[in-house]
Amino acid sequence: MTAFRKHHISVTHAVSGIYTALATQPNFRVHITLSLLAVVLGLSLDLSRLEWAAISFVIAAGLGFELLNTSIEFVVDLLTDQHHLLAKHAKDTAAAAMLVYAAGSVVVAGFIFIPKLLLLFIN
Template sequence: MSSGSSAKKHRLIKSFGFAFTGIRSVIMRERNMKIHLVISIIVILAGIWLSLSKLEWLFIILAIGGMLSLEMINTAIERVVDLVTNQYHPLAKDAKDIAAGAVLLYAIMSVIIGLMIFLPKILELLT
């Protein structure tokens, strides 16, 4: 293996380390991420209990993964805005509000997906 490819491999490994550090950081410091994780675990357990199909799992995994990823992007935007200015600025507020709105929109869509998948199964169990 050449030293150039070895250096690239080392950089790749380091970049994964940075990514895992970011994930750990947001989990440890952000209340909303903890909430999303708890709800995700509940949804996964419910999916196992209700024996979701592969297609249903696909939608659930996309909803969960998208939600967690979007929450991380929202957190990153908030931190960058806070880094750039500690004074009120309407554009800083807009950036934070728009990012939070994106999270809310995706959360609503995820709930709708969850209801479409889980509600018929739960109603079937109750009848």
């Protein structure tokens, strides 16, 4: 198998993972929606290149964190269908990582969007 073929298969599996998250994870759909809203708002407010870089990173990393959280949930569910304290801890800490990241992304978005929105409404 060629390197290109292996890469193509890897990308196909990755895209399948995104479809799985979209189909099964309401929070992933919320993140996609909020990301699209941030892009529309950014286009409306004429962000600088640095601001776009920050927003792009926040969006990509947030979706990545949510996908990792989802994969941890799937693996834990695969390993046991019984309530186990360690399974709960694994799921809770993965969700907490996403929550911490989401809070940080709101701060970044606030630093970028709030001053621009205030100027828009003041002028």
